[in-house]
Amino acid sequence: MSLERGIHPISSELIDRERRMVERRIKQARFPTTKSLDSYEFKAMPSLNKLLIMELARCDYITRNENIIAVGNSGTGKTHIAPGLGLAACQKGLAVGFITASALVHELLEARDDKRLLRLQKQLAKYRLLIIDELGYVPLSPTGAELLFEVFSGRYERGSTIVTSNLPFDEWTSTFGSERLTGALLDRLTHHVHILEMNGESYRLKQSRSKPVG
Known part of the structure; x- marks a missing residue:
C-alpha cells in the first residue's frame, strides 16, 4: 500500500502536466472550433x-510527412x-497551426514588407502539422501566390500540411493565376497525400432544415 501511495501523486501530477500541455497546444493552434x-x-x-x-486521427501520416487535401x-x-x-x-x-489561406497570405505579405519574412x-x-483552410475562395495576387507556394515548398517532405478547398484541382490555376506555379505546387502537395472527397449537399444547410420553425 505504501508503494501505491508513493506512485499515485507523481502519476496524477504527470497527467495534469500532460493535460495542461495539450490545452496549451490547442490554444496555440488557433482552431476556429474545437469540435472533435x-x-x-x-x-x-x-x-x-x-x-x-x-486511421488519420492516429497521426501516423504526420510522422511520415504526408499531406491531406479535403x-x-x-x-x-x-x-x-x-x-x-x-x-x-x-x-x-x-505542434499544430491553423490559418485560412487568405489570412496566411496577408501575414506573409505584411512580414515581407516589415522585413521579417524569414x-x-x-x-x-x-509546425509538425499546418492546416491551411479555404484555399480557392479568394484569387491571390502574383506575389501572394509565390509566397504561399514557398510555404508549401518549404514543408515538402519536412512537415505535414492539411489543405481544404472548395475547388477541384483543375481549377486551382484560377487561385494561383499561373499554370506553372499551380503545377509545381500540386506536384509537391500530392506526392504523399490522402485526398478526402467531401462532395454532397451542404452539411450546414441540412442541419438548418432539420431545425423546427417558429
Whole structure:
C-alpha cells in the first residue's frame, strides 16, 4: 500500500502536466472550433471515408510527412474535419497551426514588407502539422501566390500540411493565376497525400432544415 501511495501523486501530477500541455497546444493552434471528429455526422457525407479519417486521427501520416487535401463544396464540414484532425495531433503532443489561406497570405505579405519574412517562414516550419483552410475562395495576387507556394515548398517532405478547398484541382490555376506555379505546387502537395472527397449537399444547410420553425 505504501508503494501505491508513493506512485499515485507523481502519476496524477504527470497527467495534469500532460493535460495542461495539450490545452496549451490547442490554444496555440488557433482552431476556429474545437469540435472533435466524434461529433461529425459521417452519415450525412457518404462520399467521405470514415475508416480513413479514423486511421488519420492516429497521426501516423504526420510522422511520415504526408499531406491531406479535403476537397468539396461549401458547407460539407471541411472546417470540422481539418481542425478535428488537428485536435487529434495536439493530443498526440504535436505542434499544430491553423490559418485560412487568405489570412496566411496577408501575414506573409505584411512580414515581407516589415522585413521579417524569414522569421515567419521559420515559425511556420516549426509546425509538425499546418492546416491551411479555404484555399480557392479568394484569387491571390502574383506575389501572394509565390509566397504561399514557398510555404508549401518549404514543408515538402519536412512537415505535414492539411489543405481544404472548395475547388477541384483543375481549377486551382484560377487561385494561383499561373499554370506553372499551380503545377509545381500540386506536384509537391500530392506526392504523399490522402485526398478526402467531401462532395454532397451542404452539411450546414441540412442541419438548418432539420431545425423546427417558429
